[in-house]
Amino acid sequence: MQRSTITASEPDEDGHWGQFGGRYVPETLVAPLDELTKEFTRARHDADFWCELDQRLRDYCGRPTPLFHAQRLTAHAGGAQIYLKREDLSHTGSHKINNAMGQALLARRMGKRRIIAETGAGQHGVATATVCAMFGLQCIIYMGAEDMRRQALNVFRMRLLGAEVVAVNAGARTLKDAINEALRDWVTNVHDTYYLLGSALGPHPYPLMVREFQRVIGREAREQILSATGHLPRALIACVGGGSNSIGLFHPFIGDQSVRLIGVEAGGRADSLGEHAARFHTSVASGGGRIGVLQGTMSYVLQNDTGQIATTHSISAGLDYAAIGPEHAFLHDSGRAEYICASDAEALEGFTLCAELEGIIPALESSHAIIPAVRIACELPQSDAIIVNLSGRGDKDVQLVAELYVT
Amino acid sequence: MSRIRDTFAELKRSGRGGFIPFITAGDPDLATSELLLIELAAAGADIIELGVPFSDPVADGEVIQRASERALRNGVTLQDALTCVARAKQQIDVPVVLFSYFNPLLQFGRERLANEAKQAGVDAVLVTDLIPEEAQAWTETLQQHELDPIFLVAPTTSGERLVRIAQQARGFIYAVSRAGVTGARDEMTHDAETLVRRVRMVSDLPVAVGFGVSTAEHLREVWRFADAAVVGSAIVREIERLKTAPDLVQRVGKFAKSLLATT
Numbered sequence: 205m206q207r208s209t210i211t212a213s214e215p216d217e218d219g220h221w222g223q224f225g226g227r228y229v230p231e232t233l234v235a236p237l238d239e240l241t242k243e244f245t246r247a248r249h250d251a252d253f254w255c256e257l258d259q260r261l262r263d264y265c266g267r268p269t270p271l272f273h274a275q276r277l278t279a280h281a282g283g284a285q286i287y288l289k290r291e292d293l294s295h296t297g298s299h300k301i302n303n304a305m306g307q308a309l310l311a312r313r314m315g316k317r318r319i320i321a322e323t324g325a326g327q328h329g330v331a332t333a334t335v336c337a338m339f340g341l342q343c344i345i346y347m348g349a350e351d352m353r354r355q356a357l358n359v360f361r362m363r364l365l366g367a368e369v370v371a372v373n374a375g376a377r378t379l380k381d382a383i384n385e386a387l388r389d390w391v392t393n394v395h396d397t398y399y400l401l402g403s404a405l406g407p408h409p410y411p412l413m414v415r416e417f418q419r420v421i422g423r424e425a426r427e428q429i430l431s432a433t434g435h436l437p438r439a440l441i442a443c444v445g446g447g448s449n450s451i452g453l454f455h456p457f458i459g460d461q462s463v464r465l466i467g468v469e470a471g472g473r474a475d476s477l478g479e480h481a482a483r484f485h486t487s488v489a490s491g492g493g494r495i496g497v498l499q500g501t502m503s504y505v506l507q508n509d510t511g512q513i514a515t516t517h518s519i520s521a522g523l524d525y526a527a528i529g530p531e532h533a534f535l536h537d538s539g540r541a542e543y544i545c546a547s548d549a550e551a552l553e554g555f556t557l558c559a560e561l562e563g564i565i566p567a568l569e570s571s572h573a574i575i576p577a578v579r580i581a582c583e584l585p586q587s588d589a590i591i592v593n594l595s596g597r598g599d600k601d602v603q604l605v606a607e608l609y610v611t
Numbered sequence: 612m613s614r615i616r617d618t619f620a621e622l623k624r625s626g627r628g629g630f631i632p633f634i635t636a637g638d639p640d641l642a643t644s645e646l647l648l649i650e651l652a653a654a655g656a657d658i659i660e661l662g663v664p665f666s667d668p669v670a671d672g673e674v675i676q677r678a679s680e681r682a683l684r685n686g687v688t689l690q691d692a693l694t695c696v697a698r699a700k701q702q703i704d705v706p707v708v709l710f711s712y713f714n715p716l717l718q719f720g721r722e723r724l725a726n727e728a729k730q731a732g733v734d735a736v737l738v739t740d741l742i743p744e745e746a747q748a749w750t751e752t753l754q755q756h757e758l759d760p761i762f763l764v765a766p767t768t769s770g771e772r773l774v775r776i777a778q779q780a781r782g783f784i785y786a787v788s789r790a791g792v793t794g795a796r797d798e799m800t801h802d803a804e805t806l807v808r809r810v811r812m813v814s815d816l817p818v819a820v821g822f823g824v825s826t827a828e829h830l831r832e833v834w835r836f837a838d839a840a841v842v843g844s845a846i847v848r849e850i851e852r853l854k855t856a857p858d859l860v861q862r863v864g865k866f867a868k869s870l871l872a873t874t
């Protein structure tokens with residue numbers, strides 16, 4: 205693939221990045237999506253809206269999050285300086301609150317009082333339940349039964365926050381199935397319901413809107429690294445589920461051609477279809493991702509050769525999804541961003557390494573970025589810097605990891 | 612000539628409302644689906660919709676979701692659905708609408724689908740999650756192969772979009788009776804009648820109403836203001852209930868006839 209020189213990544217008016225994105229939805233959803241697009245576009249150009257959002261992100265969520273120089277991890281890698289963008293320190297423990305807060309403000313502007321959302325790892329569900337509690341909105345969270353099992357702590361948190369958590373028993377009982385149920389709810393209750401989608405996925409305007417609400421990560425990081433080191437980093441590294449924490453970090457750097465953008469997908473436990481969630485893993489032998497349509501958007505999708513969507517596996521519920529956000533598909537095909545994968549085992553290794561060397565327990569999702577970051581740092585001179593997005597904290601995963609180590 | 616247009620013209624001449632049953636290809640198995648197509652034609656279907664099973668049917672309620680799951684467990688593919696139509700069409704003449712989510716069609720290929728669907732005797736294609744704004748290339752290819760692209764309209768569809776949809780649609784317009792997923796209901800809403808009236812103002816195409824139509828009373832109610840009624844979940848529910856019965860096909864046919872009974 206050719207290395208590209210794209211300097212911007214903006215969709216057309218209907219949400220297409222090249223052939224990716226767009227709107228592939230039942231007719232009933234076109235009207236609410238149009239309404240949402242209109243309100244988002246208005247808000248996007250409204251200084252008062254951003255002023256209120258910034259203030260809430262500051263006073264309620266604790267932004268800006270620090271950019272931390274991870275010196276022992278750096279020494280361990282023996283190369284470039286490793287910086288961690290500490291999204292784990294924001295309120296509710298992950299980057300998901302940036303988007304939840306932005307969309308909740310929109311929902312309020314639109315006068316919608318019933319909020320629905322899907323969740324995988326439970327971090328988006330917790331973030332949504334949190335903003336709903338704060339604004340006094342009704343909150344219903346759809347979650348796959350398998351994810352409820354492996355992220356039980358977050359289920360309890362959501363209920364404490366007053367949300368109703370609905371178990372989804374279809375398919376593999378993970379994120380994709382939760383999104384299906386949320387879409388069915390929305391189709392049925394379009395008139396009074398706001399669908400607060402949690403990643404840079406789904407039909408237009410969600411991929412664009414979620415990115416805009418997550419861009420704060422990259423904007424802060426750019427300023428922070430420049431003031432810490434005086435120059436741009438050589439690489440940004442982030443895990444990619446649907447793609448919101450990664451696009452949020454990457455986007456403000458897209459014009460900086462010297463900065464490598466590296467997304468890390470879930471390599472799971474094996475190469476074969478069903479055993480991983482690496483959508484750009486296109487080798488025929490492994491039955492990988494091809495361009496397709498899932499849940500409203502065109503992108504790379506893990507599927508069989510007759511177009512049935514594949515089940516996926518990842519140790520982390522938040523990366524366990526068959527499609528990737530459409531802007532990532534565009535950045536991948538244009539060559540501007542690179543995508544690699546880390547296995548379950550490498551994620552666990554990153555999890556413990558970060559805990560032992562830095563005193564930070566990362567979410568299993570974020571843990572996928574650690575070992576690749578060490579590898580990349582190791583190939584670069586000490587005068588260079590790289591940034592790893594520590595998208596969330598690992599409290600929710602401690603139980604699961606403990607069980608793995610006991611058995 | 613569009614067979615579907617002829618069908619509606621004939622309905623109009625005879626002053627009858629049309630009956631459009633829906634089944635999922637491969638539910639409970641392909642051989643039975645073929646027999647069901649033939650049986651439903653004999654029972655009085657004017658058009659039949661054949662669903663292609665999909666792993667993630669977001670527009671469907673539980674009944675049709677389970678039908679899709681049963682078919683996928685049998686490994687049924689789009690190709691199988693086309694074969695099923697081709698075989699049934701050796702015995703019946705009723706127009707068949709292929710009803711699918713977009714991704715299986717996309718993977719099959721646009722030209723190939725149009726070619727093979729036409730050869731199999733399919734008359735029209737309806738893609739649940741392909742709105743006209745994204746459908747241009749597909750609409751053109753289908754029409755080049757004399758297949759009618761059918762589009763859905765919903766109570767939430769704006770007036771402006773009704774016009775755009777009517778321009779791209781051929782054969783008939785499928786009016787979704789209410790906001791929601793497919794599924795049988797006890798009551799029909801008034802949304803459907805209002806919607807059909809709005810469609811009539813911008814299009815001369817016949818209008819079929821579906822989603823929730825499940826009893827003989829519903830059919831008669833729909834026929835008052837629309838040209839045809841689609842019955843999906845109510846029939847699929849019968850298939851599910853009878854799936855191990857040796858006389859499933861006859862009994863589903865009987866159920867279809869009971870929907871058409873005038874008292």
Ligand SMILES: Cc1ncc(COP(=O)(O)O)c(C=O)c1O
Pocket residue numbers: 298299300324325326327328402403404443444445446447448449450521522523567569570595596597
């Ligand atoms: C901490 C954390 N990081 C990353 C992700 C993956 O999502 P995304 O790719 O949208 O950032 C999740 C999703 O649940 C998460 O909880």
